[in-house]
Amino acid sequence: xKGQKGYVLVAKPLSRVFAPKHWWRGFVARVxxxxxxxxxxxxxxxxxxxxxxxxxxxxxDLYEEMQRPFWDDPMKR
Numbered sequence: 192x193k194g195q196k197g198y199v200l201v202a203k204p205l206s207r208v209f210a211p212k213h214w215w216r217g218f219v220a221r222v223x224x225x226x227x228x229x230x231x232x233x234x235x236x237x238x239x240x241x242x243x244x245x246x247x248x249x250x251x252d253l254y255e256e257m258q259r260p261f262w263d264d265p266m267k268r
Contacts, residue, residue, distance in 0.1 A: 225262055226261075227266060228261060232256055232257055232259070236257055
């Protein structure tokens, strides 16, 4: 329109009823991700040297990965 300078985006705040539910889902998803990371690291530790070589990993890489805490997510998900 003539003389229009710009526009404003208006964000609708979360209702008080919805906010805890949203937070809870995020928390549960994060804990589930941590559990999957731990399980993957345990499975990685059970691989043979030949399987690790096929993946391009050494036993030293495996030990380094096993020293990481469960919440240390390399993909930052």
